[in-house]
Amino acid sequence: MxxxxxxxxxxxxxxxxxxxxxxxxxxxxxxxxxxxxxxxxxxxxxxxxxxxxxxxxxxxxxxxxxxxxxxxxxxxxxxxxxxxxxxxxxxxxxxxxxxxxxxxxxxPDLTYTDLTATPQVDAMLRAHAGFAILDRQRWILRGKDRAADVDLRDIAPAIIPLSHHAGMRNVRFVQAFTPSGSCIFAVHVKRKGEGLAYHQLLHADRPEILAGQAEAIAAALLPEPAAVLAIDCRLVPDRPVGAAVEDIAQPRLYKSRTLRPAQIDNLYNEVLLLDQKLP
Structure with missing residues (x-):
C-alpha cells in the first residue's frame, strides 16, 4: 500500500x-x-x-x-x-x-482539543502528540423541591460566541438573575444511562456567579427529578455548594502553549454538529 x-x-x-x-x-x-x-x-x-x-x-x-x-x-x-x-x-x-x-x-501557535477521545486515542495523544488532560471530572447538581432564589430566562443568543449556536438542537441559552448578579450560560441537554437528562454546561460568561449560585440555578433549571446540571470542574473557580463529583467517562484533552484549561470551554466541538452526547 x-x-x-x-x-x-x-x-x-x-x-x-x-x-x-x-x-x-x-x-x-x-x-x-x-x-x-x-x-x-x-x-x-x-x-x-x-x-x-x-x-x-x-x-x-x-x-x-x-x-x-x-x-x-x-x-x-x-x-x-x-x-x-x-x-x-x-x-x-x-x-x-x-x-x-x-x-x-x-x-505550535494553535490550541488543539479532543473532547471525546476513546481510551485508545487518549493514550496515543498523550504519549505521542503532546496532549494533556483538560478535565477528568465534573460537578453534578440535582434539582431540589424548593423555591429557588434566582430568576431564569431563556434568551435568544445575540452575540458571539453564543450566536454561533443559534438554532442548534438540544442547546438552551439562559440568563440567570441571582442575589450575586446575573450570568448567561448555555447547556446541552441529552439523556444518558437510564434516562437521566444531563444539562451539560457548555459556556458561562461569569463562572464565579454560576459557581456561587449553582445550587439555586439547578433548582430553577431542572424540570424533573431525573435531571442533573453537569459542570466540568475547570469551568468554575470553586466547588459549588451541594455538588457531587463525577468522573468523566472519557477525559477531555488539549494541547496548548497559550491557554489554561479554564479558558477552554465546551462550546466548540463535533458533538453539537453531529447531535451526539458529550461523554
Whole structure:
C-alpha cells in the first residue's frame, strides 16, 4: 500500500461523508456529517478541514478538524477541535493514524482539543502528540423541591460566541438573575444511562456567579427529578455548594502553549454538529 496524507479540502466533503456514513456510523445522517466541512463558526481563512489518507485517488481515512477564533484575555486564539477519526480496516496498524494526528497538530501557535477521545486515542495523544488532560471530572447538581432564589430566562443568543449556536438542537441559552448578579450560560441537554437528562454546561460568561449560585440555578433549571446540571470542574473557580463529583467517562484533552484549561470551554466541538452526547 502506498497511502499518503494531505489536508482535507472543502471539495472532499462528499467523499468523506460517504466514508463516515457508510463505515463509521450510519446512525448519523449525511447532512450532519457534512457539517464538519461547513459549520457556523468556521473562520474564513480556516487552513483545512482536517486530514485525509488517500491511495490511488481514493480517500481511505479521515481525521476531522473544526476551527474557531476566540478572543481570550484580549488575544485572538485559534482553537482546532479534532474528531471523527476513521481509517478503513486494511490501513490500520501501520502508523497512518498517528501520522495524521502529528501532521494536523504540528502548528505550535494553535490550541488543539479532543473532547471525546476513546481510551485508545487518549493514550496515543498523550504519549505521542503532546496532549494533556483538560478535565477528568465534573460537578453534578440535582434539582431540589424548593423555591429557588434566582430568576431564569431563556434568551435568544445575540452575540458571539453564543450566536454561533443559534438554532442548534438540544442547546438552551439562559440568563440567570441571582442575589450575586446575573450570568448567561448555555447547556446541552441529552439523556444518558437510564434516562437521566444531563444539562451539560457548555459556556458561562461569569463562572464565579454560576459557581456561587449553582445550587439555586439547578433548582430553577431542572424540570424533573431525573435531571442533573453537569459542570466540568475547570469551568468554575470553586466547588459549588451541594455538588457531587463525577468522573468523566472519557477525559477531555488539549494541547496548548497559550491557554489554561479554564479558558477552554465546551462550546466548540463535533458533538453539537453531529447531535451526539458529550461523554
Amino acid at each position: 502506498n497511502a499518503s496524507i494531505r489536508p482535507a479540502r472543502p471539495d472532499d466533503r462528499n467523499e468523506v461523508v460517504d466514508l463516515l456514513h457508510t463505515h463509521m456510523s450510519a446512525k448519523i445522517p449525511r447532512e450532519r456529517w457534512a457539517l464538519l466541512f461547513d459549520y457556523p463558526w468556521r473562520p474564513a481563512d480556516a487552513p483545512d478541514c482536517g486530514r485525509v489518507l488517500q491511495e490511488g485517488g481514493r480517500i481511505v481515512g479521515y481525521l476531522g478538524a473544526t476551527y474557531v477564533d476566540r478572543t481570550l484575555d484580549g488575544r485572538v486564539e485559534r482553537i482546532c477541535n479534532m474528531s471523527s477519526w476513521y481509517l478503513l480496516r486494511p490501513y490500520r496498524g501501520q502508523g497512518h493514524g498517528r501520522a495524521m494526528v502529528l501532521d494536523l497538530t504540528a502548528n
